[in-house]
Amino acid sequence: MPAGFSRSIHVIATDGHRGSIAGAAIGALLLGGWLAWFFLARVGQYEASVSARLEVGQAAHRVEAPLGGRVAAVRLDLLGAEVAAGDVLVELDVEPLRRDIDDKRARLSAIAGQMGPLRAEIAARSQALRDGAEAARARIDEAKARLKEAEAGARFQEIEAARAVRLRQDGLVSEAEAARLAAEALSRRSATEALDRAAARADVERRTGQSEQQAELARLDREVASLDGERLVLEATIEGLLAEIERRKIRSPIAGRVGEITVLRAGSFVREGDVVAAVVPPGELRVIAEFPPSSVGRIRAGQAGRLRLDAFPWTEYGTLATTVERVASEAQEGRIRVELGVRPDPASPIPMQHGLPGNVVIEMERVSPASLVLRAAGQIVRVRGGADG
Known part of the structure; x- marks a missing residue:
């Protein structure tokens, strides 16, 4: 085998060995990094x-019709309009009540027209009664004085007649003179008795006249009292009718903004208790969210969250920062109520107004991926254990 070829094989073998070591080192580093992330990293766990x-801190006030009737006028301008406490929102028909009030006020005017002459007549008759009583007392006093004078004259004449009888017996006075004196004494006594009867008759006539005048005054007083009682009843009735008219003015109970409007037109009818509008009071906005019952114990005050509004996609408009303030302890209709404070972003184009719907995502806790895997494995074991059981 040529020497050059042998050296090439040796070089390749050496490079392959070095590459294996390098690959193993890289793999070990990656595995170590992954294990470190798996056990030491913290990832957020969220609940939607x-x-x-979005709601104001105070609940919106529903404006209900206090009674049924036909709509006469609608003062609601636009949804979102500002109203003050006591502003009239809707007026119901009050024409029959106004006609009734006009009739009763006309009767009051008639009573006032009757009362004046009656009171004047009572005053005149009372004065006449006093004047007549004084005149009658004067006449009686005069009659008593004449009677007293006549009584004195009759008594003197009777004494003279008695003395003449004694003198006649002694022959000192003629029989004719004694008879004349006796006749004059009898005449004086008759006159005295006539005066006495006249005085008694005058007293009876005075009392009778006074009784008749007092009876007439009593009748007039009763008539005035009857009219005055009718006046009081009419005034109370008018006050009640005015109160009924006021009840037919549906007013805003608070100052705020119109959040809801029921479409009403003049001539339509509303029933007692019908909601005609809802007024949202001014105040800070908050978020009212509902979570599944599984969130009980996991959502706590102070946790941060993000609000996404349905009408403003979060990819374009972003989200609003929220903080959990209160959490209900029991579920209502299968949901847990959570109240969150919201921190508006001055740079956000989202309008902060009552009634905007959306959803909230709350960061429940931050745990390691290993904990998440263990929890998932525990849930699987529980599920399978329950199925086997």
């Missing part, structure tokens, strides 16, 4: 929400 939604 079933649903998510």
Whole structure:
């Protein structure tokens, strides 16, 4: 065999041996690096929400119709319009109530027209009664004075007649004079009795007149009281009707932005309890997300997440950073409620507004790939054990 050929074979053998060593070294390095990554590296484990939604910190207020009726006017302008607390959003028909109020106000005016003359008549009759009572007392006093004077004259005349009878017996006075004095005494007594009867009759007439006038005054007072009672009832009824009119003005309970609108037109009907709008109060936005029950115990306050909005593809608009704030302890309808704070990015074109839907991905923990493999193997063993059992 030529010498050159032998040297070539030797060189090739030497190079092949060196290449095997180098390949083994590279393989060992790769294996070592992979093992280091497998046991020492940390990878994130994520949980995606079933649903998510941007909401303000305070719940939106649903505006409901307090009673049913026909729509007379709609004050809602546009979805998203700003409203103040107490702003009228919808007015229901109040025309029958207004007609009823007009009728009752007309009756009130009529009562006011009746009350004035009645009160004036009562005042006039009361004054006449007082004046008549004073005049009657004056007449009675005068009659009593005349009676007293007549009584004194009659008594004196009777004394004179008695004295004349005694003098007649003694023959000092003629029989004619004694008879004249007796007749005059009798006349004076009759006049006195007539005055007494006249005074008594005047007193009776005074009392009768006063009783009649007092009865008429009592009747007028009853009429005034009846009208006044009717007035109070009408005023209370009008107040109630005005309150009913106010109830038919559906107002915004809070200041905020109109988040939902029910399409209403003048002439349409709403039922009691129908939702006509929803007003979103001002406040910081948060994310309300729902996760499967398997997330219980794994999602905790302080964990970071990313919000992707359905209307704004994350590949184009990016995502919003979130942080878990509260986690429900029990599932409702098969889902766990999670509330997250959101940190808006001033440079992001995404509009931050209530009601935007999307989903949230939360980084549950960071573990090594070896741990993930072991967990997966444990789940497989449990599944197979359960199947064999």
